[in-house]
Amino acid sequence: MQKKANILLIYTGGTIGMVKDYETGALKAFNFEELLRHIPELTQLDCNIQSVSFDTPIDSSNMNLEYWAEIVTIIKSNYEKHDGFVVLHGSDTMSYSASALSFMLENLSKPVIFTGSQLPIGDLRTDAKENLITSIQIASLQENGRPVIQEVGLYFEYKLYRGNRTTKINAEHFEAFNSPNHPPLIESGVNLKVHYPYLLQLSKNKSKLNVHKKMDENVAILKLFPGISESLVTAVLRTPNLKVLILETYGAGNAPTEIWFIDLLENAIKNGLHIINVTQCSGGSVIMGHYETSKKLSQIQLIDGKDITTEAALTKAMYLLGSNISGTLFKTVFETSLRGEMH
Numbered sequence: 001m002q003k004k005a006n007i008l009l010i011y012t013g014g015t016i017g018m019v020k021d022y023e024t025g026a027l028k029a030f031n032f033e034e035l036l037r038h039i040p041e042l043t044q045l046d047c048n049i050q051s052v053s054f055d056t057p058i059d060s061s062n063m064n065l066e067y068w069a070e071i072v073t074i075i076k077s078n079y080e081k082h083d084g085f086v087v088l089h090g091s092d093t094m095s096y097s098a099s100a101l102s103f104m105l106e107n108l109s110k111p112v113i114f115t116g117s118q119l120p121i122g123d124l125r126t127d128a129k130e131n132l133i134t135s136i137q138i139a140s141l142q143e144n145g146r147p148v149i150q151e152v153g154l155y156f157e158y159k160l161y162r163g164n165r166t167t168k169i170n171a172e173h174f175e176a177f178n179s180p181n182h183p184p185l186i187e188s189g190v191n192l193k194v195h196y197p198y199l200l201q202l203s204k205n206k207s208k209l210n211v212h213k214k215m216d217e218n219v220a221i222l223k224l225f226p227g228i229s230e231s232l233v234t235a236v237l238r239t240p241n242l243k244v245l246i247l248e249t250y251g252a253g254n255a256p257t258e259i260w261f262i263d264l265l266e267n268a269i270k271n272g273l274h275i276i277n278v279t280q281c282s283g284g285s286v287i288m289g290h291y292e293t294s295k296k297l298s299q300i301q302l303i304d305g306k307d308i309t310t311e312a313a314l315t316k317a318m319y320l321l322g323s324n325i326s327g328t329l330f331k332t333v334f335e336t337s338l339r340g341e342m343h
């Protein structure tokens, strides 16, 4: 008989555990015991659940690099004792955090499932219970004594996605996330349907979990728009200590061909800045050189973001900078899929 899975719930905050402040009417985080009190069903699950909570749970709009390191530290120090991890997190920045952790946890061989909700757990119509209970079940799934999911996932509204492929698409619907360039890993209906071909395959060498806590925040995102001015682009490029710029381009990676624009980017790259070409479309891929309007970008050595999300591009850049990868290798490594974040 298979042994019961040991699951660690990590509560960081988010709507899932919020209550209304009667003075201001705003939603704010409350403590974790309260959250568990609202889900007596947890005792019926066929696994052992332990939990840890941030000292002060946060709205995920306050998420930052120190909190990511804190989550990673909790996972590392509980890694041997547990078969899976469920991270309760606000939905607003969940895709950033799931992407960040996918890079920070190298050689992960156990599930780390992010989930949260659109309505607080105490609300009559809450989506929190289903999200939490199914996330725990997914984190407990084992086959031949090994976890089925061996990567960072994000579970929301009946679907488990690869975390670093997701983006938040809706502030109103229960279906708040999408993974436009990679299909769901698991769909939850009457049964849990696992789509095996889409799961991340663990590398053969069975290396031990390698944790990277150092992330470098000297990155920026610039979204192109018709009429973008030279002074704006100049100001962004003059940001002190800037090392990576994520350039959100049009369609398949296209940008204005005006000389001032190309010259500014080219000079910045010559001075050591890495500029990554990511599409502002929610699905599809950058194809450098496909149009005249991206040929120049390719010639001046913009990095090809392919079909990566902005969230994954940003956190991958923070991770690679934090790993002190050499300037010449940065482009090659960025253009390589490290955790299934790009095709």
Ligand code: ASN
Pocket: 013, 014, 015, 016, 058, 059, 060, 061, 089, 090, 091, 092, 093, 116, 117, 118, 119
């Ligand atoms: N503001 C909340 C958060 O991200 C939103 C949510 O969890 N649905 O913490």
